[in-house]
Amino acid sequence: MTDVRFDDRVVVITGAGNGLGRTYALEMGKRGAKVVVNDLGGSAFGDGADKAAADVVVDEIKAGGGEAVANYDSVTDGDKIVQTAMDSFGKIDVVINNAGILRDKTFHKMEERDWDLIYDVHVRGAFKVSHAAWPYMRDQNYGRMIFTASAAGIYGNFGQTNYAMAKLGLHGMSQTLALEGRSKNIMVNTIAPIAGSRLTETVMPQQLVDALKPDFIMPLVVKLCDENSQETGGLYEVGAGFIGKVRWERSKGHSFSVSQGFNAEDVNDAWDEIVDFTDADHPSSIAEANKPLIKNLKS
Numbered sequence: 001m002t003d004v005r006f007d008d009r010v011v012v013i014t015g016a017g018n019g020l021g022r023t024y025a026l027e028m029g030k031r032g033a034k035v036v037v038n039d040l041g042g043s044a045f046g047d048g049a050d051k052a053a054a055d056v057v058v059d060e061i062k063a064g065g066g067e068a069v070a071n072y073d074s075v076t077d078g079d080k081i082v083q084t085a086m087d088s089f090g091k092i093d094v095v096i097n098n099a100g101i102l103r104d105k106t107f108h109k110m111e112e113r114d115w116d117l118i119y120d121v122h123v124r125g126a127f128k129v130s131h132a133a134w135p136y137m138r139d140q141n142y143g144r145m146i147f148t149a150s151a152a153g154i155y156g157n158f159g160q161t162n163y164a165m166a167k168l169g170l171h172g173m174s175q176t177l178a179l180e181g182r183s184k185n186i187m188v189n190t191i192a193p194i195a196g197s198r199l200t201e202t203v204m205p206q207q208l209v210d211a212l213k214p215d216f217i218m219p220l221v222v223k224l225c226d227e228n229s230q231e232t233g234g235l236y237e238v239g240a241g242f243i244g245k246v247r248w249e250r251s252k253g254h255s256f257s258v259s260q261g262f263n264a265e266d267v268n269d270a271w272d273e274i275v276d277f278t279d280a281d282h283p284s285s286i287a288e289a290n291k292p293l294i295k296n297l298k299s
């Protein structure tokens with residue numbers, strides 16, 4: 001098996017001053033990448049700023065013999081982060097959208113600011129960085145991009161309506177970018193990690209925080225960013241040494257006669273069939289998903 005190397009590759013990692021991003025940055029540096037270590041250096045809840053977060057990681061990469069430069073902008077100014085890559089290294093090959101914060105509150109207590117801040121950092125931030133990097137990747141016919149979702153987005157999580165919305169939104173963004181990027185050799189994937197970090201230490205016992213090492217997330221991210229990887233459009237749950245792929249499942253369902261019409265009582269009568277997942281389908285595109293619907297129209 002060939003080594004996964006990033007020699008001459010320029011890798012931008014957002015939120016790389018702590019937790020998962022820091023782990024990716026150190027590993028990419030060891031594997032030959034020129035790393036842009038972005039971090040605003042604020043609190044886990046999105047307040048404040050501190051250059052030290054990015055600086056410390058840059059120093060660590062350099063101490064290990066790697067190349068790295070710091071960027072202190074918020075991801076909401078993503079174009080500036082990409083500009084740092086261009087100014088320092090002249091290109092951009094990999095974007096790892098990782099920066100994140102939490103503003104957990106049950107929905108009835110949530111204020112607009114909690115909603116907007118989560119949207120701004122996770123969704124708008126990933127958009128701004130990716131949108132600024134995209135033309136360069138298209139022009140050079142090469143790119144690798146990672147988005148960071150969460151099990152909270154896939155399954156829902158009490159107290160996280162804002163975060164769940166943002167995290168599954170990122171997967172939607174990445175699925176469409178995977179379609180738009182494929183012909184230009186830009187591969188785009190999403191991970192839903194679970195790891196001990198300052199984000200999770202508020203909700204997990206310390207023993208679990210210590211056991212769920214960010215090092216267990218990093219190998220998948222490195223693999224998906226490898227120039228030899230053709231994987232794109234995937235969503236992976238990863239943590240504690242486990243890596244699995246997630247896909248959509250849809251029941252065979254029930255097709256009503258559109259010429260005869262149908263009402264709520266008919267839906268009630270067919271309910272068991274509608275929600276029965278025996279022999280379920282796994283559509284992986286809109287065309288595949290729409291096939292039985294179009295067929296029913298014609299029948």
Ligand SMILES: NC(=O)c1ccc[n+]([C@@H]2O[C@H](COP(=O)([O-])OP(=O)(O)OC[C@H]3O[C@@H](n4cnc5c(N)ncnc54)[C@H](O)[C@@H]3O)[C@@H](O)[C@H]2O)c1
Nearest residue numbers: 015018019020040041042074075098099100150194195197
């Ligand atoms: N740790 C987990 O179990 C877990 C689970 C699901 C998803 N995630 C996601 O993984 C990512 C990394 O989280 P982590 O657990 O390593 O947290 P972390 O707090 O250790 O690291 C996140 C980093 O992002 C930076 N950041 C925050 N807002 C920023 C902004 N506007 N601009 C630039 N940088 C900013 C922070 O300063 C911090 O260094 C986040 O997107 C998080 O939502 C983590």
